[in-house]
Amino acid sequence: MLEGLLLGLSAAVTPVNLMMVVFGCVIGTLIGMLPGLGPMSIIAIMIPVAIGLGDPTAALILLSGVYYGAIFGGSTSSILLNAPGVAGTVATSFDGYPMARKGMAGKALTIAAIASFAGGTIGAILLMIFAPALSSVALLFHSAEYFALMVVGLSAIAAFAGTGQVGKALMMTILGLIMGTVGEGALSNMPRFTFGVMELQSGFSFITLAMAMFALPEALFLVMNPARAAQGESGKITGLRISRSEAKAITPVIGRQSLQGFFIGVLPGAGATIASFLGYAVERNIAKGEEQAEFGKGSVKGLAAPETANNAACTGSFVPLLTLGIPGSGTTAILLGALIALNVTPGPRLMTDTPEVFWAVIISMYIGNLVLLVLNLPLIPYIAKILAIPRNYLIPFILFFTLMGSYIGQNNSTELLLLVGFGVVATILRFADYPLAPLLIGFILGTMLEDNFARAMQLYRGFGFILERPMTLALLVIAALLVVVPSYRARRARLRAEGVADD
């Protein structure tokens, strides 16, 4: 491990890469602060830049810096405006906004920054411990298990989508897989499902799809519903110091939530949002008497809990990405797409083939967290000024960046028409409450899923691999249960509500 750390240090601590961390964190914070723009949109916009760098280490460092920065920026707008930029920071506004209303905005931002820093750093330590172990287990997997594992990942993402949403999430996953089969296939060079359109020969571009699924609908919602942008007076931010007793109060919270958040983040589909809500709920239940009554009215513990948990979960979500090559969230799916574009295939072989990428990412996580703490915290009063940019200027720029992103990737204006078309479809899907992350994850995993499926089929000359490899069978059974059980329970709950099934 020490060897790896040194390798990571030598790869990450170059002037260019250090610049990437700082640049990524600052850009992420700036854009993440804008209400309505989540980390997925920001990372999607930044991908052409990252791919343009050409170096996978620098690209991944830049993108993870952006990711951290976006989460940090999201908590800033939650605290100052009660307008979370990201679902993962909604719980932050429960206690952060009341604190800001009491004139303790500076203190709230400090607590959020320290909690984020601790959550991110402890998460990175856990990642460093668990990822190599998990990837050495994963090296034993064959294509049949890989196929099954990806099916588990995809159904877990659907299963965690929420009550009544499992079917919809599954539908979106299949739509993503279907879209992934367009273009030249994995098995032969025969183009499939292009319907004679030349531009579809190489398939849909994942950058275009990522922009169309996340950045464009968000921007359109900002246009349609100005209340979503919730611009307000950010006021003066003073008094960044916290007292010793407050520090003492939040220390155990940070410790507990780093661990809990990290492990929730590892689960596919759970991610930062669930981690932050669960972290908040757990801490409220643990707190006693007066402290419990304070939750929701500006409790320091209630602010520290979701902030720690969501950052630890973000780090945790890197575990399945780096060790198995299976993204558990929309954000890590976008990162996976960027890595594939740079000729790096994340998975158990990442640590043996290109260890410098893996360790550089870990090191850059430490550096990124440090940068957010020492650079952003003192600058927050100035950075918060971005909240005052009029939306009449902001929205055309966001739209323009989505256009640029997909144009740079393909150098082709048909791509821009596809972007607008998919963007309209994505907006309609959002109106109908369909989750879009499963679609993108399905799209990105589709090729790998089919590759592994094909290899297993060829090895066993048919579907026999499902029965002959017990591990594969077990994983597929888990995948089926993950989808069926929540639907069954939702059905029971509904019937019980109607008074049909009493028990």
Add this chain to the structure above:
Amino acid sequence: MALDRWIALAFVAICCVYGYAAFFTMDHLLPPILQRNPIWPSTFPKILAIAGVIVGLFVLLSPKPAPKDGEEAKDGVIDLSRIGDYHVGQAIALLALMVAYAMTLRSLGFLGATIGFLVLGGTILGERKFHIMIPVAAIAAGSIWYLVQEVLGIYLSPLPSFL
């Protein structure tokens, strides 16, 4: 029928077309040597088409969950029933502007098309301070062109095609 059911119906239709293409139009194009393979390019799409129809029908036919008590519409939450309050016209105008940008990027050149896009985009949203907007758009377009061209090394023709 609610919007999500219509989408599920459209999805089932897509799966049927996709399944038709996978089952009936692909296999006879396959060279005989590949036909001895246990897996064909159409195998995975066939499985997807069947799974898609099943899941689509499940979403289409499953009863609507009872609305939870105490759930109230908040500002900023996307809600189709409030579509009347939304600025749908502005959104559609901006989408049309994006299509126009795609069409004119070659003929007007990057700088012209981008400045036009940013200024017209602001105008659609109701901005009328052109003395600020035009310089901002020009500076932004110029510096982004420089970044893409020089730093990322991707060629973008800056000027109209007739120059």
